Amino acid sequence: MTASEQNSGHYEYSSDAATAIISAGGLVTGWSRAAQRLLGYPASDVVGRPATDLLAGREPSDAAGLALIDSREWSGTAVLRHRDGHRIELTLHAYPSLDGHGRMQGFVVTATTGSTEAEHDRRMVEWAFAQSSIALSTYTTESRSWQLNAVASGHAKADQDEPHRSPYPELLDESHADEGFLQCVQRVADEAKAMRYERHIPAPPSSRQNAWVIELWPVRDPVDGRVRGVGTATFESSEHHTARQRLALLNEAGTCIGTTLNVARTAQELADLAVPRLADFVSVDLLDSVTRGEEPVPGPVDVAVVLRRVAHQSSTKGVPEAAVTLGAVDDYPPFSPPARALATGQPVLSATDDPDFVRWLAEDKKRFDRVREHEFHSVMSIPLRARGIPLGVAVLARQKGSVPFEQDDLVLAEELAGRAAVGVDNARRYTRERTNALTLQRSLLPRDLPRQAAVEVAYRYLPAGKGAGVGGDWFDVVPLSGTRVALVVGDVVGHGIHASATMGRLRTAVRTLADVDLPPDELLTHLDDLVTHLTTDDDSAVAEEPFTGGIGATCLYAVYDPVSRICTLASAGHVPPAVLQPDGRCSVVRLTPGPVLGVGGLPFESTELTLPEGSLLAFYTDGLIEAGDHDIVRGLDRLCATLAAPVPSLDGTCDAILRAMLPEAPADDVALLLARTRALHADQVAAWALPSDPAVVADARAQTSRQLSLWGLEDAAFVTELVVSELVTNAIRYGDVPIGLRLIRDRTLICEVSDASSTAPHLRRARTYDEGGRGLHMVAQLTQGWGTRQTPTGKTIWAEQSLPVG
Structure with missing residues (x-):
């Protein structure tokens, strides 16, 4: 053979x-x-x-x-x-x-x-199995043994005399991961379906991880088709795993960076995302102008820069590596990596033995101590730029135990910094716009409320929380004739500068109409006409100003008279006020609300309340009582309960209401105006009814003189008698009965003459030979002010003069 x-x-x-x-x-x-x-x-x-x-x-x-x-x-x-x-x-x-x-x-x-x-x-099949450059193995289900080729044998540290031990022990955790792999093998044998098992060896988060993919498939008997074993092929996938990790980090950056329009928070989001997955320590420093929302200087900045630390993060609790505290500024010399990155707009990768890095540390002992103590060995300085404008720089560092940064890490850090820069720039621009809008709004709101005798007032204005922008909420207190006072609160729909500007126009219009001394319902009618005209003007300017459009606004106008203690209110779609009686009872005023301003064609109705002295009125915008966790009714109940709680001062009551009613960052602007009513008693008011007889003028002057003597105001008698004589004469000559005279002593001395005629006098300059026309001119010269207001029964002419000194 x-x-x-x-x-x-x-x-x-x-x-x-x-x-x-x-x-x-x-x-x-x-x-x-x-x-x-x-x-x-x-x-x-x-x-x-x-x-x-x-x-x-x-x-x-x-x-x-x-x-x-x-x-x-x-x-x-x-x-x-x-x-x-x-x-x-x-x-x-x-x-x-x-x-x-x-x-x-x-x-x-x-x-x-x-x-x-x-x-x-x-x-050839046997040779290919034995000589393959891929780690191959077979598992026999009957004997539960493994057969490995040369590459797999190189991975397997176990002796081949242990055929029942699973292959690739260094790729698999000795406990859970190994069990998972064997379970996967058993599933392939049981279900006769190919599967994939992925495994990576744990490593420090900022270091490259080794990863493998093991493909498993059932091996069948060609005669009867039964599964006799499982075949495996193992592929090294560290590069793919690292690429997937970087892609996942970039995807996460799209949702985690720039979630708020806050410069510092956006910078902190960048630091939180990069640690520990990309670096062991990250700091973000910005130009000081950026933190204030100002426009940075276009183009490269001076290489010697001063930056403010706005965010940092570390894999060690407490960020002990930081050489600069949050909010502090630090000087970066021109040769330092951060200054070079900011000046050139290009990232800088440094090792601790680079000459410029060594020189930088030599001139900064605190930073040198931090680097040596925490064993930094690789540093990246990444500029933050948006729209070609430098904003700041992010510094990423790795410590002992992590591999040095590579070029791929530099590219990834640039991508993250670019996204963060866009978020920081958006936040900066929002900060600037919000600051401008707040400045505009506060300039249009009353700074110091005028002195008046009718009510004691306190107020609060709270802008909306993050992201909402400045709104159009407003309030005002307007002194009126006869010691009366107008209390106003309104709300313009929308946010931003346009809402603030509209609010300013409405507030000016209300003050102008209040000077005419119109009743609340008539004032809102005129205000409604004005808003209708403003809406028409805005609609015609849409092409030039796309942010403009229809105006939606609400307003509540109230007039309180401390003599009669009557409060007259009218609402244009505004939430009703709450009133706290002196006996502790609190309720919401029942109004007949009119339409929102700008609707036009619908009437407004007034409501009258007689209030005891010491009553507390609460005017507010809907941002105070509306919230996501409760409706308006519940908000009003909570407001009444807070008002009824004893508080020593009106300012304290304002603060208590805001604490009880609002979250930390309210979703809408809030305006709150509290007014505690006062009353003028009989010892401060004197009134007489006069017949329509010219002879009564002398008697009116006498009555006035006697009343001033009782008040100790003899020094004001001469001017007051002249005013009374002129106003009573005009009422008798040009007005209708009944005629009344009233003197009010408060912070000023007020003389009022009323009659049943609605015809109002006008101030005019008398010619040389005219017999009349000089009376009102003389009144205007002798007093602080005078005017006419319409009443339900006619008109009232008033004149106001200062009290004598002492």
Whole structure:
């Protein structure tokens, strides 16, 4: 028997293979049933005969080939003769059989059919498995053993004498991860479905992680289709894993950076995101003008810069690495990496042995101590720029235990800094706009309320919280004639500068109409007409000013008279006020609300209340009582409960109301105006009814003189008598009965003459030979002011003069 080739590779055979046992002398000593089926010879015809008798040829070379067999395993092809005479080409495999002393005593030979090409193809599969550059392994379900190729064997530290141990032990955690991998193997075998198992070795967050992907697939028996095992292929995927991590970080930056329109918060979001996934320490310093919302200087800034620390973060609790505290400023010399990055607009990657970095630390002992103490070894300085304008610089550093920054880290840091810069710039611009709007709004709101005798007032204005912008809420206190006072509160729909400007126009209009002394319902009617005109003007200017549009506003106007203690109110779509009685009862005033200003064509109605002295009126905008967690009714109930609680002062009551009613950052502007009513008693008011008789003028002057004497105001008698004489004469001459005279002593001395005629006098300059026309001119010269107001029964002409000194 000859062998065409020999191979020292390892082969296994199954129990179904044709097997023969040949002694060292070449005699057949054993014959299997499979061999009998293959060649047709029963064991009795073969055992004891030379093995060469089975060969189809008798060439000397063939017989010599068998004699050359030594103790090595071998394989090859041979042509054997079947019992019926036909020739069969078989592939033979021989394995030495050793005795107890290790001496060869024969061979075990197996034979399989197939051509040389088929055998070569099968061996190629074996060679490919063994020599693959990919870690391959097979798991047999029956024996629960693993077979590994050379690469997998290199990964596996376990001895091959432990076939039941899972492969790749250094890739798998000894507890949970290993169990997960084995469970995945079992699932593939049970479900006959291919799966993928991913694994990365834990590493410091800012360091590159090694990762692998293990593909698993079921191995089936080609005869019956049953799953006999599981095949695995392991691929190193560290680069892909790192790329996915960076992409995930960028995606997260899109949702985590710039969530608020706050400069410092946006900078802190950048620092929080980068630590510890990209760096061990991050600081963000901005130009001081940026933190104030001002427009930075376009183009590169001076290389010597002063920056303010607005954010920093560390993988160590408490950020002990920071050399600058939050809110503090620091000088960056021109050669320092942060100053260079800011000046050039390009990132700077530094190691602690770079000359400029060493020089920077040498001039800053505190920073030098921090770097040495925390063992920084790699630093990136990334400029923050938006729209070509420098805003600041972010510094990222890695400590001992983390790998140095690479070029990919620099690119990632630039991407994060770019997104953060856009957020910082948006926040800066919002801060500037909000500051301007607040400045405009506060300039339009009353700074110091005027002195008046009717009510004691306190107020609060609270802008909306983050993101809402400045609103159009407003209030005002307007002194009126006869010691009366107008209390106003309003709300313009929307936010921003346009809302503030509209609010200023409305407040000016209300003051102008209040000077005319119109009743509340008539004043709102005129104000409604004005808003309608403003809306028309804004609509015509939309092309030039796209932010303008229709005006929606509400207003509540109230007039309180301390003499009669009557409060008259009218509402244009505004929330009703609350009133606290002196006895502690609190309720919401029932009004007949009119339409929102600007609707036009609908009437407004007035409501009158008689208030005891010491009553407390609360005027407010809807931002005080509306909230996401309760409705208006509940908000009004809470307001009444807070008003009823005893508080020593009106300012204290304002603060208590805001604490009880509002969250930390209200969603809408809030205006609150509190007014505690006063009353003028009989010792401060004197009134007379006068007949329509010119002779009564002298009596009116006498009554006035006596009353002033009772009040101790004799020094004011001369002017007051002249005023009374003129006003009473005009009422008798041009007015209708009834005619009344009233004197009011408060902070000033007020003289009022009323009659039933609605015709109002006008001040005019008398010509040389005119007999009349000089009376009102004289009154205007002698008093602080005079005027006319309409009443339900006619008109009242009043004049006001200062009290004598002392």
